[in-house]
Amino acid sequence: MRINKEYDERTYMVQWFKLYKKNIQNLKTFYFNGTYPFRSFSPKVVQFIFKLADECGMDNTVKYKCVELYDRFLSEYFIYKHKKIYSKHSNKWVKFLKQCKKQSYLRVMSCMQLLSKYAQQSLSLKLKDIKVILERTGRMYTKKYIRYSEAEVFRIVDYKLNEPSIFMLVEYFIDVIPFTTTDSLHSTCLLLTDFVYIYQQELYDRLQYQKTGYRIHTYSEKLKLLDIEFDKITTAAAVVVTAFYILNSTDKTNEELCLYLSNICEKSFDYLLTISTVLVSIINSI
Numbered sequence: 324m325r326i327n328k329e330y331d332e333r334t335y336m337v338q339w340f341k342l343y344k345k346n347i348q349n350l351k352t353f354y355f356n357g358t359y360p361f362r363s364f365s366p367k368v369v370q371f372i373f374k375l376a377d378e379c380g381m382d383n384t385v386k387y388k389c390v391e392l393y394d395r396f397l398s399e400y401f402i403y404k405h406k407k408i409y410s411k412h413s414n415k416w417v418k419f420l421k422q423c424k425k426q427s428y429l430r431v432m433s434c435m436q437l438l439s440k441y442a443q444q445s446l447s448l449k450l451k452d453i454k455v456i457l458e459r460t461g462r463m464y465t466k467k468y469i470r471y472s473e474a475e476v477f478r479i480v481d482y483k484l485n486e487p488s489i490f491m492l493v494e495y496f497i498d499v500i501p502f503t504t505t506d507s508l509h510s511t512c513l514l515l516t517d518f519v520y521i522y523q524q525e526l527y528d529r530l531q532y533q534k535t536g537y538r539i540h541t542y543s544e545k546l547k548l549l550d551i552e553f554d555k556i557t558t559a560a561a562v563v564v565t566a567f568y569i570l571n572s573t574d575k576t577n578e579e580l581c582l583y584l585s586n587i588c589e590k591s592f593d594y595l596l597t598i599s600t601v602l603v604s605i606i607n608s609i
Contacts, residue, residue, distance in 0.1 A: 333499075340495055343487060344556065344589075368393070369521045372431055375456070380446050383513065385438045387488035390520055392434040392476075395486060397423075400479050428460045429469070433476040436469075441484045490516045492559035496587070500563070502580060511566040515602070519562060522605055527552045529601045560584040561598035568599065 369390055376386035400423075409416045432453050439447045450466045457464055464472075493512050497504050519526060530551050532538055564581050572580075581599075585592045 336495060336498065340587075347553075347556075365524065366521045368427070368431075369523075371428075372435075373517065373520075375431065375435060378456075379435065379439070379448060379452075381435065381439060382443055383490060384488075385435070385442050387490045387516065387520065388438050388442065388484070388486065389431070389434050391486045391488050392438060392480065392484065393431055396430060396434060396476050396480050399481075403479060426472075428457060428462050429464060429472050430476060432457060432469070433472045436473050437477055437484055487555070489519060489555050489559045489562070492556055493562050496560055496563045496584060499587075500580060500583060502567075502576065507570055508563075508566055511569055512562055515562045515565055515569075518606065519558060519602065522609075525605055526558075526598075526601060529605070530598065533597065533601070554590075557588045557590050557595060557598060560588050560595055561602060564595060564599045565602050568603070 372389050372393065373386060376389060381389075404419055404423075408419055432448075436448045436453060450469055453469055454464065454466060457469075490513070493516055497509065497512065528538065531540065534551065535544070537544075564577065564584060567580055568577055581595055582592055585595045588595065
């Protein structure tokens with residue numbers, strides 16, 4: 324019996340995507356009583372991670388996963404510390420926040436260190452190299468403390484490193500869409516994914532403003548808008564739609580693609596088109 328490898332891989336990918344969508348349906352249950360995790364997706368942080376990945380020879384998989392892992396670490400670390408410190412010793416909270424900011428470069432390096440072992444073992448970062456990189460940022464740490472930080476990050480994220488990145492979802496959509504794909508499409512999607520990560524907060528702020536008419540929201544309002552800010556699936560689909568648009572595909576193709584991907588994402592055609600339109604407007608304003 325011959326096994327159709329391409330069919331087998333496609334079936335696996337489709338099933339993986341279905342499982343991923345199911346797993347994120349209960350996203351709001353992640354948040355601890357009364358806390359709203361800050362995002363690490365500031366342009367400065369993302370650009371530092373991208374520069375670090377290039378310097379260390381890491382591929383796109385590690386680069387994007389590092390942004391995701393660092394953001395997830397900060398969110399879960401924030402909630403863990405809020406429960407442990409703020410509720411019992413609120414006077415120590417400001418000191419914790421200052422320490423957290425001071426250690427940001429070390430935590431990013433720990434994320435890169437973990438992912439290099441997990442996803443790109445041939446370029447696994449050595450402790451001496453990490454020490455040198457941190458020294459160039461003005462941070463002095465012993466090898467023992469660098470090991471401790473790596474273990475701490477690993478523990479806080481519950482030993483789970485395989486969080487899908489936006490580009491992983493972009494690649495999935497490129498593979499499953501019933502349209503001709505090219506190297507130009509792939510490279511354009513890469514550039515757009517970089518842009519989305521760097522300006523992600525700007526993108527979601529604009530989407531929330533379009534939805535509510537307000538730029539500042541209360542905690543309860545933010546919870547209601549989490550499906551916008553944390554929806555990597557529809558963001559990835561919008562990246563593909565925008566890439567097709569930039570590459571001058573026909574209006575008919577753009578419309579058919581947007582309709583196809585909106586069905587996969589289980590979001591409205593208009594919403595997906597709105598994300599793409601806002602993304603293009605940010606690009607034009609930079």
